[in-house]
Amino acid sequence: MTGTKALYLDDASLCTSTTEILSCHPLSQLNEDEKKLAKNIPCESFAIITKETVFYPQGGGQPSDTGKITTTDASNEESSSIFRVLLVRKSTNGRIFHFGDFASTTTHPPFADGQLVSQTIDSAKRDYHSRLHTAGHIIGLAMRLLTPTLGERKKVKANHAPGEACMEFDGLLYNEHRPVIEAKVNELVQEALPVHISWWDANEVERASLNMVEGLQLGRDGRVRIAGIGDVDANPCGGTHVAHTGLTGYITIRKISRQKGVSRLSYEVPISL
Ligand SMILES: [Zn+2]
Numbered sequence: 351m352t353g354t355k356a357l358y359l360d361d362a363s364l365c366t367s368t369t370e371i372l373s374c375h376p377l378s379q380l381n382e383d384e385k386k387l388a389k390n391i392p393c394e395s396f397a398i399i400t401k402e403t404v405f406y407p408q409g410g411g412q413p414s415d416t417g418k419i420t421t422t423d424a425s426n427e428e429s430s431s432i433f434r435v436l437l438v439r440k441s442t443n444g445r446i447f448h449f450g451d452f453a454s455t456t457t458h459p460p461f462a463d464g465q466l467v468s469q470t471i472d473s474a475k476r477d478y479h480s481r482l483h484t485a486g487h488i489i490g491l492a493m494r495l496l497t498p499t500l501g502e503r504k505k506v507k508a509n510h511a512p513g514e515a516c517m518e519f520d521g522l523l524y525n526e527h528r529p530v531i532e533a534k535v536n537e538l539v540q541e542a543l544p545v546h547i548s549w550w551d552a553n554e555v556e557r558a559s560l561n562m563v564e565g566l567q568l569g570r571d572g573r574v575r576i577a578g579i580g581d582v583d584a585n586p587c588g589g590t591h592v593a594h595t596g597l598t599g600y601i602t603i604r605k606i607s608r609q610k611g612v613s614r615l616s617y618e619v620p621i622s623l
Pocket residue numbers: 483484487577587588589590591
């Protein structure tokens with residue numbers, strides 16, 4: 351079985367899709383590596399693999415989408431199956447697993463291989479995740495633009511999870527730097543710069559001297575997925591973004607902390623706009 355086609359890579363605005371079931375198994379039938387992906391998921395749950403998916407799998411500091419997978423024949427509610435997607439993970443061989451449970455397994459059997467199904471993600475949650483994630487890029491860009499004031503700060507790590515979103519940079523920054531960073535960040539929000547996706551080959555990546563994140567497997571025909579902001583920023587990235595920087599809402603730099611020579615900027619965006 352080859353990797354799952356990830357629809358969000360080309361169109362992050364897609365919230366529904368019709369696709370084909372490739373496998374639908376109880377968790378107990380997965381191999382040990384696959385079971386490890388289903389962290390904190392009840393053992394009586396199921397794992398579904400589809401040909402394509404609109405669901406974003408947890409990774410790159412962005413949490414998994416949730417939502418549902420249902421039979422496509424919605425007119426016959428009696429016989430329709432509803433699968434609640436609680437967690438989505440990608441295996442090392444590129445297969446995307448949807449973990450969750452059926453609304454009623456006693457009367458509705460699990461999906462059969464080859465069956466057509468509809469996928470629907472929780473679009474409000476996706477939007478929030480995309481805005482949080484895009485805000486991370488904006489903070490990275492702001493820090494680069496502030497080099498004359500704050501010195502060069504290499505990005506070390508990023509986490510875009512609600513409640514714990516932060517960007518980490520080399521060197522020491524303090525709370526007194528917070529106002530200047532927050533002002534620059536929200537200047538970029540005000541500018542509503544377009545956020546765009548492109549696929550670069552190895553030469554283009556090298557020419558731009560981009561820091562490739564170790565272990566990041568975004569290859570498609572040997573190309574790397576690049577998330578750009580206007581013509582001023584480009585980063586290898588596999589996550590979902592909003593269409594322009596103005597859509598994140600006001601970005602608050604909550605606090606700046608330091609550990610072992612690395613500074614952490616914790617941030618948040620409004621849950622909804
Ligand atoms: Zn990104």
